[in-house]
Amino acid sequence: MEFFDSEAAWLDFLRARAPFPDGFRAATAGLSFTPAERPSDQTYSMNLALITADPAVTSFAALFTRNRFPGAPVIIARERVKGDALAGILVNNRISNVCSPTGIGDAERLTRELARYTGGRSERYLSVSTGIIGWSLPLEPMVEQLPALVNGLGSADALDTARAIMTTDGFPKLRAASIGRARVVGVAKGAGMIEPNLATMLVFFFTDARIERRRLQRSLTSAVESSFNRISIDGDQSTSDMVLAMSSCLYDVDPAQFDSCLQQLAAELAQDIVRNGEGTCHVIRATLRGLRDERTAAVLAKGVINSPLVKTAVYGNDPNVGRIVAALGDIAGNQGIELDAHDVTITIGAEKVFGDGVFWLDKHKENRLCSYLRQAALDPSLRGYPQHDRTVDIDISCGSGSAATTVFGSDLSHEYVSENADYRT
Numbered sequence: 103m104e105f106f107d108s109e110a111a112w113l114d115f116l117r118a119r120a121p122f123p124d125g126f127r128a129a130t131a132g133l134s135f136t137p138a139e140r141p142s143d144q145t146y147s148m149n150l151a152l153i154t155a156d157p158a159v160t161s162f163a164a165l166f167t168r169n170r171f172p173g174a175p176v177i178i179a180r181e182r183v184k185g186d187a188l189a190g191i192l193v194n195n196r197i198s199n200v201c202s203p204t205g206i207g208d209a210e211r212l213t214r215e216l217a218r219y220t221g222g223r224s225e226r227y228l229s230v231s232t233g234i235i236g237w238s239l240p241l242e243p244m245v246e247q248l249p250a251l252v253n254g255l256g257s258a259d260a261l262d263t264a265r266a267i268m269t270t271d272g273f274p275k276l277r278a279a280s281i282g283r284a285r286v287v288g289v290a291k292g293a294g295m296i297e298p299n300l301a302t303m304l305v306f307f308f309t310d311a312r313i314e315r316r317r318l319q320r321s322l323t324s325a326v327e328s329s330f331n332r333i334s335i336d337g338d339q340s341t342s343d344m345v346l347a348m349s350s351c352l353y354d355v356d357p358a359q360f361d362s363c364l365q366q367l368a369a370e371l372a373q374d375i376v377r378n379g380e381g382t383c384h385v386i387r388a389t390l391r392g393l394r395d396e397r398t399a400a401v402l403a404k405g406v407i408n409s410p411l412v413k414t415a416v417y418g419n420d421p422n423v424g425r426i427v428a429a430l431g432d433i434a435g436n437q438g439i440e441l442d443a444h445d446v447t448i449t450i451g452a453e454k455v456f457g458d459g460v461f462w463l464d465k466h467k468e469n470r471l472c473s474y475l476r477q478a479a480l481d482p483s484l485r486g487y488p489q490h491d492r493t494v495d496i497d498i499s500c501g502s503g504s505a506a507t508t509v510f511g512s513d514l515s516h517e518y519v520s521e522n523a524d525y526r527t
Contacts, residue, residue, distance in 0.1 A: 106487045106488060106489070108486075108487065109273070109486030109487045111487065112273060112486065112487030112488065113261070113274075113487075116261045116264070116274060116276045117259075117261050119260070119276060119277070119278035119287070120259035120260040120261035120262075120276060120278075120287075121259055121260070121285075121287075122153075122259060122260055122287060122308055123284070123285040123286070123287055123308050123309050123310035123311075123350065123352075124285075124310040124350060124352050124353075125155055125156065125159070125310050125350025125352055126153060126154070126155055126308050126310075126348070126350065127153070127154055127156065127255040127256045128151065128152060128153045128154070128255065128256075128257075128258040128259065128260070128262065128263050129151075129152050129250075129251045129252070129253075129254035129255045129256070129257050129258050130149060130150065130151045130152075130251075130254075130258045130262050130263065130265075130266040131149070131150045131247045131250055131251050131254070132147060132148065132149050132150070133147070133148050133150070133240070133243045133244065133246075133247055134146065134147055134148070134243075135148060135240035135243050137197075137237050137240075138237075138238060139236070139237050139238070146196055147196070148194055148195060148196040148197070148240065148243075148244070149194065149195050149196070149265075149266040149267065149268075150192065150193070150194050150244065150247055150251060150266065151192075151193045151194075151258070151262075151263045151266040151267055152190060152191075152192050152193075152216070152251040152252070152255065153190055153191050153193075153263060153306070153308070154189060154190035154220065154255060155188065155189055155190060155348060155350060156189075157189075158187040158188060158189035158190075158222065158226050159187060159188055159189075159348050159349055159350055159351070160186060160187050160315065160351075161313055161314060161315045161318050161348070161349040161351050162183065162187075162188045162315065162318065162346070162347060162348045162349065163183075163315070163318040163319035163321075163322040163323075163346070163347045164179065164183045164322075164344055164345065164346045164347070165322065165323065165326055165344065165345045166179065166180060166343075166344045167343055167344065171200070171201060172200075173198050173199050173200035173201070173205065173231060173235075174199045174200070174202065174205035174206045174208065174209045174229075174231075175199055175209055175228065175229050175230050175231050175344075176343075176344060177206065178206065178209050178210065178213075178228070178229065179228045179230070179344060179346075182225055182226070182227075182228060185225060185226065187226050188226055188227075188228070188348060189217075189220070189222045189223070189226035189227055190216075190220075190222075190226075190227050190228075191227065191228045191229075191230050191306065191346065192212060192213065192216055192227060192228070192229050192230065192251075193230045193231070193232075193263075193266070193267050193304065194229075194230075194231050194232075194233075194239070194244065195231075195232055195233050195266065195267050195268060195269050195291070196233040196234065196269070197231060197233045197234050197237045197238070197239055197240075198231045198232050198233045198234060198235050199229075199231040199238075199239050200235045200236065201235075201236065202236075202237070202238040202239070203238070204238055204239075204241075205238070205239075208238065208239045208241050209229040209231075209239075210224070210229075211241065211245070212229045212239075212241070212244060212245065212248075213225075213227040213228070213229050215245050215248055216248055216252070219248055219249055219252040220252055228346070230304060230344065230346075232267065232269055232291060232304055232343060233269050260276050260278070260287050260289050260308075261274060261276055263289050263306075264276045264289040264290070264291070267289070267291045267304055268291050269291065270380050270521060271291055271292070271378055272378050272485030272486065273374075273378055273485065273486050273487050273488065274289075275289065275290040275291065275292075275371055275374040275375065275378065276288070276289050276290075277367045277370045277371050277374075278367070279363050279366065279367060281311060281355045281356070281359050281360060281363055282353065282354075282355060283310075283353040284309060284310050284311035284312075284352070284353040284354075284355045284360075285309065285310060285311075286307060286308070286309040286311065286360070286363050286364060286367060287307070287308050287309070288305065288306065288307045288308075288367045288368070288371050289305070289306050290303060290304065290305040290306075290371040290374065290375060291303060291304045292304070292305075292343075292375040292378075303330070303343050303345075303375060304343050304344065304345075305330065305344075305345040305346070305368075305371060306345075306346050306347075306348075307322070307345075307346070307347040307348070307364065307367070308347075308348055308349075309347070309348075309349045309350070309360075310349070310350045310351070310352040310353055311349060311351070311352075311353060311355040311360050312349070312351040312352065312353060312354050312355060313349050313351065313355070313357065313360055317357055318347055318349060321347075321357075321360065321361045321364050322345065322347045322364065324361065324365065325361075325364045325365045325367075325368040325369075326345055326368060328365065328368075328369070329365070329368035329369045329371070329372040330345065330368065330371075330372050330375075331400075332372070332400065332507065332508065332509045332510065333372050333375060333376050333509065333510045333511065334404055334407055334408055334509065334510075334511045347364075372510070373385075373491075373510065374488065376510045376511065376512055377480070377488050377491075378488070379512040379518075380517070380518050380521045381482055381512075381514075381515040381516070381517030381518030381519070381520070381521055382480060382482065382512040382513065382515070382518075383417055383479050383480050383481075383482055383512075383513050383515050383517070384416045384417065384475065384478050384479055384480065384493075384494050384512065384513040385478070385480075385492075385493045385494065385510060385511075385512055386407050386412075386413075386416060386493065386494045386496065386510065386511045386512060386513065387493040387494065387495050387496070387508060387509075387510055388403045388406050388407050388496045388497075388498065388508070388509050388510075388511070389403070389495070389496070389497045389498065389506065389507070389508045390402050390403040390498050390500065390506060390507055390508075391497070391498070391499045391500065391506040392445070392499045392500045392501040392502055392503045392505075392506070393500055393501070393503045393505045393506065394503045394505060395503075395505045396505045396506070396507050398439055398505070399505050399506055399507040400507045400509060401433065401437055401439070402430060402433055402434060402439065402498070402500070403498075403507060403508070403509040404433075404509055404511075405429055405430065405432065405433025405434075405437075406426055406429045406430055406433070406496065406498070407496075407509060407510075407511030408511065409425065409426075409428075409429035409432075410514055411425040411428070411429070412425045412426055412429050413511075413512070413513045413514035414513070414514050416475060416494055416513040417513035417514055417515045419472055419475040419476050419479065420472070420475075421450065421455075421468060421471035421472060421474075421475065423448065423450065423455040423456065423461065423463070423471075424461070426448060426450075426455075426456075426496060426498075427443075427446075427448065427456055427461075430446070430448075430498065431443075441500055441501075442501075443459040444458055444459040445499075445500060445501045445502075446459075446498065446499065446500055447498070447499040448496070448497070448498050448499075449495075449496075449497040449498075450471060450474070450494070450495065450496055450497075451471070451474045451494075451495055453467050453470060453471055453474070455467070455471075474494075475494060477492065478492045478493060478494045482515065482517045493510070
């Protein structure tokens, strides 16, 4: 991961990678509205981002939230990605369009009006929303912005798009790479409600690499499983979010190289999301080894990083390692996973803290662990860029099995509580 000392340096880094691959154009717009659900006249801002493919692409792939109460955009998109082509996506922030009385109709009207201005077919466009759950979209102000968006296509790059779709994100998330003449660009948003399967974020990949549709779906599924499905901020799975990939199929590439490229970009974006989590002061990296299968390893690892007591200890730079052991035993017991404490070894950083069924602790180790946690901390007041790539490493060996996995999470800070307590106000 690159290092940055200011927001300007981060934005310069992103801008150099921001041109869309050939075959894609974008535009952004903003509007103000007064929510019908709020008992005040307070106005809110909303951003719109439109990304189109000309001509419509026939190679695309998608994955969606597993939340049982998905938003209207997910319900519609699940059907539309079964079609023969996609022409573009219209993304709004601020309101997620979930379980609104008019949600399905609102999303369908947006794509219908969009198609009227582009001359395309409405079923080839996706309306994508993120933000507050429970409010209805300000439909008329959004529709009024569509002509300007369509007329402005080509005026925005991927950085403009990444900034437009932010909600509580502290900085825009954009990654890009080249494979010969072909390019792959990924943008993402996500800072809270992060426990993907897949859920609680928007991630869009655009490429001009020639990748057949079924191969693209396999590649995306694999990349997501090892990246976005291995992170957690707060254990909450959201209702509206998705990962989407679109290819204009202009330039030949080695499919294996494309797979590797997509895997790398997904991993980088996933890391950006965790490091930019709401109120995040420490990024936690938990590695589980010695299990019989990777799924079991992931369940145990997420059980550790999702423990509020583990999170708060890390936030306070307090090496309260008993909480790690308690969380591990808790998730194993409740999931029916056989673990013997005498087979478990736990290391934090370079310090062994548990092994052979007992803790390995002393006052000197305590001081070293406190220092290690402080050195890994982020300053939550510096929100415009990723400050460093340091992590709190928790390594847990559970036996002689061959399966292992690594998951990333964050601590639980005062800032997280404040941000979510004041989210709508």
